[in-house]
């Protein structure tokens with residue numbers, strides 16, 4: 472499963488975490504997230520998200536994970 476990044480605010484959708492506040496159960500692949508769903512941080516539509524290649528996000532994502 473792939474991470475997806477919001478192009479508006481750089482929020483990451485992580486399929487392992489889902490978005491419980493947005494009715495997305497942890498473990499939900501981004502492709503299966505409702506098309507009604509939008510970014511919990513900035514409200515951008517699902518179409519504003521782009522898939523992130525692991526090589527690209529590695530360091531940045533590790534930082535986020537420590538919080």
Ligand SMILES: [Zn+2]
Pocket residue numbers: 477478479480481482510511512513514515
């Ligand atoms: Zn966003």
